[in-house]
Amino acid sequence: MARILIIDDDPDIVEAMRVVLESKDYKVVSAKSGAEGLKKIKLEKPDLVILDVMMETMDKGFEVAREIRNDKNYKHIPILMLTAIKDKIGMDFKKEAGDETWLPVDDYVEKPLKPQELLEKVEKLLKAK
Amino acid sequence: MKYEGLLERINWLIRLRWIAVTGVILTVFVVQKIVRLSLPFFPLYLISILIGLYNLLFFLYVRHIRKKQLPDIETRTNVIANLQIALDLFALTSLIHFSGGIENPFIFYFIFHMIIASILLSRRASFLQATFAACFFILMVGLEYFNILDHYCLKGFVVNDLYMNKVYIFGTSFAFITTLYLAAYMASSISIRLKDREKSLKEANLLLEEKDRIKSEYVLRVTHDIKEHISAIQSCIEPVAEGMLGELNSGQKDLIRRAGERTSKLIFFIKALLDITRIKLSKDIEMKEFSLVKTAESAIILVDPKAKAKGISISRHINIGIGLIKGAQVYVEETIANLLANSVKYTPRGGKVEITIEDKDNLVLIQISDNGIGIPKNELPNIFNEFYRATNAKELERDGTGLGLSMAKQVVERHHGRIWVDSEEGKGSIFSIMLPKKQSLL
Structure with a gap:
């Protein structure tokens, strides 16, 4: 079964997501920070990354996403962004590479989590891969 | 900006001067044709026309500096304020000289100029203008007395040649000049007090903000x-x-x-x-061009499921010819969706909700109407306030943030538009939004 890495500094959200994903038998690993997340990518070689936008800093998530995309070994891994309530207004997820505000993610889900929505998006991204 | 207020008052003075010129010409005409005094009418009409001309020049100049927003606009504004009043004083002196000099009772019209100077200028500048007026007056009386300038007697109005009567000249001059200074003093006192008041109100307002x-x-x-x-x-x-x-x-x-x-x-x-x-x-919200028609459509799509569930159909009368408008698309969509959702929420099953979008030249008019519960008349002024919910709305629906309409108002005002409501309790409501198409036109 596909391996999913959740990078989020909120342990409660991670646990909730773990329950949802494990109900469909996905293998779930998690990281509490951007740095830990980047390490785990190398270690665990996940099939998909779920990434919180706001961790240590406002847009740590974007930084991590860019780093994944700039590494030729991992850039193929689909990224599902997790955004806080009302934070997606005005964000353009499809900007070109190189742009300061480039958000190299494949899709996003807004908190609070809706289990069915999360499962659908995860499934879609894994299939597209 | 300080000069803005002064420019405003200068414009007021320019408007006032149009009335004054008309008044002078009419008075001269009446004196010529009806009272039939013999006066040099040609110079009197000529001076009136000259006043009209320089008024026109001032009008154009003020418009010009307002548009250009030159860096030294404040100095320029001050200069024209002073220049205007000085010119007016000279024009009035000339008019009076050709119509009887010191014998002309209209000399007391100088008081108006003192009042205007005190409103427009600082106290020091208005005393300076009072001194100008006094000098012009003394010069005119003196030159006429010593026959350096001709005296045009108001025959039929005054008995003798008063302009040669020393007692009359001194008496009148004394009364006249003291009146000038007193008028300047009093008017500027009032004006200073008003300006101080205005300033402290502004400060209080800033503090509140x-x-x-x-x-x-x-x-x-x-x-x-x-x-x-x-x-x-x-x-x-x-x-x-x-x-x-x-x-x-x-x-x-x-x-x-x-x-x-x-x-x-x-x-x-x-x-x-x-x-x-x-x-x-947020100080600025990002404004981009977007299609209002498409935005309205997506707002309708957002609300449609809820409407259908209540058996309400949302009918549209949208002028699809409206091109792109400039604004914050996300906010405009949310506002339209919000108003539609309100209409659906407060309209009974099977009711009607309608959205109309019309082209009004530089503006667009968006109207959302329903035949729902409406808003009680005495509550209408409050409904755009934060957290306010109309009593009948609360009875019908316990839940509601009371923030939807105040958000709509914020959005519309940030777009330099206007939002208002017409409603009758039990019959329905019409919410209207007027938005400018291009923000830059403002």
């Missing part, structure tokens, strides 16, 4: 903190409610459902509060 901003920042910070927690709570409830950790018995299911509903409501409220606080705190 600052306090309001601090309050908004506080609200934003608190809401941010709450939102993280509530988001985690809801995220944990949902998988349990959906039985992902095993089937729940009916009692468990019921309580979890209740908890989930309450957090959903809280999240909805937090979203609204975040929206309105953010827009209030």
Whole structure:
């Protein structure tokens, strides 16, 4: 079964997501920070990354996403962004590479989590891969 | 900006001068044709025309400097304010010289100029203008007395040649000059007091705005903190409610459902509060060109499921010829969706909701109407206030943030538009929004 890495500094959200994903038998690993997340990518070689936008800093998530995309070994891994309530207004997820505000993610889900929505998006991204 | 107020008053003076010129010409005409005094009418008409001409020049010049916004606009404004009054004093002196000099009772019209000077200028400058007026007057009386200038007697109006009567000249001059200074003093006292008052009101207003901003920042910070927690709570409830950790018995299911509903409501409220606080705190919102027609369509799509569930059809009368307009698309869409959702919410089953979009040259008019419960007349002035909910709305629907309409108002005002409502309790409501198509035209 596909391996999913959740990078989020909120342990409660991670646990909730773990329950949802494990109900469909996905293998779930998690990281509490951007740095830990980047390490785990190398270690665990996940099939998909779920990434919180706001961790240590406002847009740590974007930084991590860019780093994944700039590494030729991992850039193929689909990224599902997790955004806080009302934070997606005005964000353009499809900007070109190189742009300061480039958000190299494949899709996003807004908190609070809706289990069915999360499962659908995860499934879609894994299939597209 | 200080000079803005002065420019405003200069424009007022220019308008006043048009009336004055008309008055002078009419008076001269009446004196010529009806009272039939013999006076040199040619120079009197000529001076009136000259006043009209320099008024026109001032009018054009003020418009010019307003448009150009030159860096030295403040100095220029001050100069024309002073120049205008000095010119007026000279023009009035000339008019009076050709119509009887010191014998002309209209000499007291100088008082008006003193009042105007005191309103427009500083106290020192208005005393300077009073001195100008006194000098012009003394010069005219003196030159006429020593026969250096011709005297045009108001025959038929005054008995003798008063302009040669020393006692009369001194008496009148004394009364006249003291009147000038007293008028300047009194008018500038009033004017200074008013300006001080205006200043302190402005300061108080700034202070209030600052306090309001601090309050908004506080609200934003608190809401941010709450939102993280509530988001985690809801995220944990949902998988349990959906039985992902095993089937729940009916009692468990019921309580979890209740908890989930309450957090959903809280999240909805937090979203609204975040929206309105953010827009209030943001200095600029990004404006781009977008299609109003498409935006309205997506707003309708958002609300349509709820409308259908209540058997309400949303009818549209949208002028599809309206091209792109400039604004913050996300906010405009949210506003239209909000108003539509309100209409659906407060209209009984099977009612009618209608959206109309019309082209009004540089503006667009968006109207959302329904035949719902309407708004009580005495509550109409309050409905755009934050957290306000009409009594009949609360009776019908316990839940509601009371923020939707104040958010709509914020959005519309940030677009330099206007929002208003026409409503009758029990019959329905029409919400109207007027937006400029291009923000730059303002």
